[in-house]
Every structure is written in C-alpha cells, then in structure tokens.
Amino acid sequence: MGFVTDAPDAKAAAADPAKRGRDRSADVKQAIRDSATQLFATQGFAATGVREIAERAGVDPALVIRHFGSKAALFLGTMTLPGSWSHAIEGPLDETGERLAAFVFDQRPRVAASGTYAALIRASDSAEVRHELRMAVHRLLVAPLRHRLEGDDRSVRAQLVVTQITGLMSALWVTEDAEMLIGSGDAVIRLYGAAMQQLITPLQAR
Amino acid sequence: MGFVTDAPDAKAAAADPAKRGRDRSADVKQAIRDSATQLFATQGFAATGVREIAERAGVDPALVIRHFGSKAALFLGTMTLPGSWSHAIEGPLDETGERLAAFVFDQRPRVAASGTYAALIRASDSAEVRHELRMAVHRLLVAPLRHRLEGDDRSVRAQLVVTQITGLMSALWVTEDAEMLIGSGDAVIRLYGAAMQQLITPLQAR
DNA sequence: GTCTATAACGTGATAGAC
DNA sequence: GTCTATCACGTTATAGAC
Numbered sequence: 153m154g155f156v157t158d159a160p161d162a163k164a165a166a167a168d169p170a171k172r173g174r175d176r177s178a179d180v181k182q183a184i185r186d187s188a189t190q191l192f193a194t195q196g197f198a199a200t201g202v203r204e205i206a207e208r209a210g211v212d213p214a215l216v217i218r219h220f221g222s223k224a225a226l227f228l229g230t231m232t233l234p235g236s237w238s239h240a241i242e243g244p245l246d247e248t249g250e251r252l253a254a255f256v257f258d259q260r261p262r263v264a265a266s267g268t269y270a271a272l273i274r275a276s277d278s279a280e281v282r283h284e285l286r287m288a289v290h291r292l293l294v295a296p297l298r299h300r301l302e303g304d305d306r307s308v309r310a311q312l313v314v315t316q317i318t319g320l321m322s323a324l325w326v327t328e329d330a331e332m333l334i335g336s337g338d339a340v341i342r343l344y345g346a347a348m349q350q351l352i353t354p355l356q357a358r
Numbered sequence: 359m360g361f362v363t364d365a366p367d368a369k370a371a372a373a374d375p376a377k378r379g380r381d382r383s384a385d386v387k388q389a390i391r392d393s394a395t396q397l398f399a400t401q402g403f404a405a406t407g408v409r410e411i412a413e414r415a416g417v418d419p420a421l422v423i424r425h426f427g428s429k430a431a432l433f434l435g436t437m438t439l440p441g442s443w444s445h446a447i448e449g450p451l452d453e454t455g456e457r458l459a460a461f462v463f464d465q466r467p468r469v470a471a472s473g474t475y476a477a478l479i480r481a482s483d484s485a486e487v488r489h490e491l492r493m494a495v496h497r498l499l500v501a502p503l504r505h506r507l508e509g510d511d512r513s514v515r516a517q518l519v520v521t522q523i524t525g526l527m528s529a530l531w532v533t534e535d536a537e538m539l540i541g542s543g544d545a546v547i548r549l550y551g552a553a554m555q556q557l558i559t560p561l562q563a564r
Numbered sequence: 565g566t567c568t569a570t571a572a573c574g575t576g577a578t579a580g581a582c
Numbered sequence: 583g584t585c586t587a588t589c590a591c592g593t594t595a596t597a598g599a600c
Contacts, residue, residue, distance in 0.1 A: 407575090
C-alpha cells in the first residue's frame with residue numbers, strides 16, 4: 153500500500169514488552185488508537201480491517217475489540233474533527249468569508265483534517281456517526297460563527313455559511329474535485345469567500 | 359423494515375415463470391436492478407446485502423453476482439443521479455439562485471434523488487464511485503450552469519455554485535441537519551439562494 | 565484479578581461444480 | 583440457473599501468563 157504521510161514501519165510501536173500490567177495496557181491502547189486514527193483517516197471505515205489495525209499496532213486483533221468494544225466504537229472514539237478554526241472565525245468580520253475559504257483550501261494536504269472529515273462523511277450511514285458529526289460541526293463552526301453575526305436570521309445564516317464550508321470540504325476532500333485545484337486557488341478563495349461573505353454581512357442591495 | 363415509498367410486497371416481481379430463455383433472463387435482470395435501486399437508496403451500500411436484494415427480487419443470490427459481476431458493479435450500474443434540474447437552471451438568470459435552492463429543498467422527501475446522492479457520497483471511498491459522481495454532477499449541473507453564465511471566471515464560478523448546491527444536499531440528505539428544516543424553509547431558500555446568486559450574477563459593488 | 569493470545573463461530577460476498 | 587464451497591471479516595469463548 154504505502155502511505156506518504158509518515159513512518160514506514162510504525163509497527164511494534166505497541167509497547168515495551170518488558171513492561172507489565174496496567175502500564176503496558178495503557179501503551180497498547182494508545183498504540184491501537186494511533187494505528188486506527190492513521191488507517192481510518194487514509195482508507196476510511198469499511199476498507200480498514202480490525203486485523204490491519206492490530207498488525208500496525210503490533211498487537212493481537214482480539215485486543216482491539218477487548219479494549220474498545222467494537223470496530224465502530226473505536227472509529228467513533230478516534231475520529232474527531234480537529235478544531236483550529238478560531239483564527240478564521242475571530243478576525244475582522246468583513247473578511248471572514250475569505251479567511252474561511254482560505255483555511256479550508258490550505259488544509260488540503262493535511263490528512264488529519266481532511267481524511268477525518270471524509271471518513272466521517274462516508275461512515276454517516278450510522279445514526280451515531282451522523283450525530284457525532286452534527287455536534288462537532290455545531291461546536292466548532294456554527295456556534296462560534298453565529299456568535300459573531302449581527303442582524304436578522306443569525307441562526308439560519310450561521311448554519312448556511314457552514315453549509316457552504318462543508319460543501320467546499322466535500323468537493324476538496326470527499327469527491328476530490330480536481331478541476332477546482334488547478335482552477336487557481338486564488339480565484340476560488342476570492343469568489344467563494346465573497347459568496348460566504350454575502351451571508352456573514354448581507355448587502356441590502358439587490 | 360417497512361418502506362413508506364411504494365409496493366409493500368414487491369417480491370416475486372421477478373418474472374413470469376412461464377417465460378423461457380432470454381425473455382425471462384431480461385426480466386430477472388430488471389427485477390434485480392429495481393430491487394437493488396430501492397435498497398441501496400434507502401439503506402446504503404454497506405447495509406444492503408446481496409441476499410436481501412435477491413430475496414426482494416425473488417431470485418437466487420448467486421444470480422445477482424452472475425448477472426452483474428459483483429455487488430459493487432451492481433451498485434455502480436444502478437445508482438445514477440436523476441437529472442431533472444433543467445427547470446431550475448433554465449429560467450430567468452437573476453432568480454436562478456433561489457430556484458436552485460428551492461429545487462433541492464423540495465426534493466427532500468423523494469428517496470430516488472436524496473437517497474441516491476447520499477448512497478453515492480457514502481460509497482465514495484471507491485475511486486470508481488468518485489469518478490462516476492464527478493461525471494454525473496458535471497454533466498447535470500456544472501456544464502449546463504456554466505453555459506448560462508456571463509463575465510469572468512465562468513468555469514470556476516459554475517463549479518463553485520455547484521459546490522454550494524452539493525453542500526446543501528449534504529446538509530439535508532447526508533448529515534440530515536434537522537435544525538435547517540425547522541429553521542423555516544423560506545428563509546433558507548431566500549438566503550442561500552442569494553448566496554448562490556452572488557456567483558451567478560456577481561455584483562460589482564462592495 | 566487483570567491483561568493477552570489462541571482458536572473458533574457466524575455471516576458476508578463470491579467462485580466453481582453440477 | 584441452482585447449490586455448495588471458500589475465504590475474509592468482526593466478534594466471542596476460553597485458556598494462559600503474570
């Protein structure tokens with residue numbers, strides 16, 4: 153397979169076999185968590201096997217289940233959206249649209265963010281994953297953004313700006329729309345930023 | 359399970375057992391296709407079994423594979439986005455944003471459109487599905503829309519309007535964002551429509 | 565008692581024999 | 583076209599090591 157991202161042989165990162173009992177157990181659990189995070193984010197839920205996670209962590213497959221209950225629970229426990237949107241949301245209000253677009257655009261190579269989002273969307277047939285996803289998006293994006301808006305329909309507008317953001321994330325990370333990448337990032341940021349700005353600070357004009 | 363949409367017992371729709379040879383074979387194939395379309399659109403790829411598809415079509419499970427090669431190929435062959443966007447795209451240009459938003463919003467109860475889109479997105483870990491999805495979206499939305507735009511950056515703008523559309527589809531059909539439904543459809547259509555209009559007929563002002 | 569490893573079960577998709 | 587075998591999967595039962 154071969155991943156570009158990091159250590160070619162992260163196996164046996166499991167634990168110092170010299171350790172015993174609770175110490176080693178914690179290490180094993182962490183090794184499983186790390187392995188799962190990597191694999192889920194790069195391959196998704198369905199394509200990643202429990203045996204594969206275990207092998208990469210250097211432990212027995214049964215341990216994965218014993219420690220986390222099920223593959224689904226492990227997925228839910230590890231796949232959490234990283235929340236570093238504060239800078240994009242908290243700057244000057246009249247350029248927030250562009251900052252948001254630029255932020256999404258710049259995350260492209262980062263597997264932690266883009267891979268996690270894609271994995272969650274693709275696993276969203278589970279009601280639990282959908283719930284997790286909605287909560288995370290609300291906490292990280294909708295709520296902070298709504299807090300900054302002024303005027304009418306604040307809630308709906310915040311929600312809709314986030315809908316635009318997730319649309320961009322989907323295009324870049326889920327369906328991987330290549331045209332948009334070559335289509336000059338600058339234009340994307342400027343134009344999509346303006347479209348979001350329309351809902352952040354609405355113009356009276358029409 | 360119980361589906362709200364249609365015939366409670368569509369089983370044995372397979373074929374008239376009196377028929378022979380090529381005739382019956384075509385009927386069987388169609389019955390499998392119908393069954394698969396229904397089930398994939400309501401339950402998604404992973405949750406739908408070959409046995410289940412076969413039972414609903416009234417045929418042997420092995421026939422499903424024999425006729426379509428694999429479950430994945432059957433999925434690819436049946437899940438195609440319905441394309442009835444013409445009205446929304448072809449009306450007066452200065453209200454296209456609202457028409458697009460309204461069209462998406464009104465599709466909500468229709469499983470054929472919403473379920474198919476959700477199923478495709480969730481199966482988009484397959485490179486083939488991603489390709490299929492991009493082609494369909496381009497053919498149904500990006501190309502017709504770009505054809506109607508004027509001014510600079512037509513291609514990018516068309517692409518970005520479609521990004522907004524898919525964002526709305528994701529929110530309504532994939533993550534199933536409930537707040538937006540109660541959040542008064544009228545406001546959603548008006549506001550999101552305006553945001554799309556921003557890219558369809560850009561204002562010079564700022 | 566607690567953590568780990570072996571082996572086995574049930575179910576899924578699919579391939580091959582008839 | 584139908585039946586049965588195969589193989590990989592998630593998961594569990596159970597026994598071993600400290």
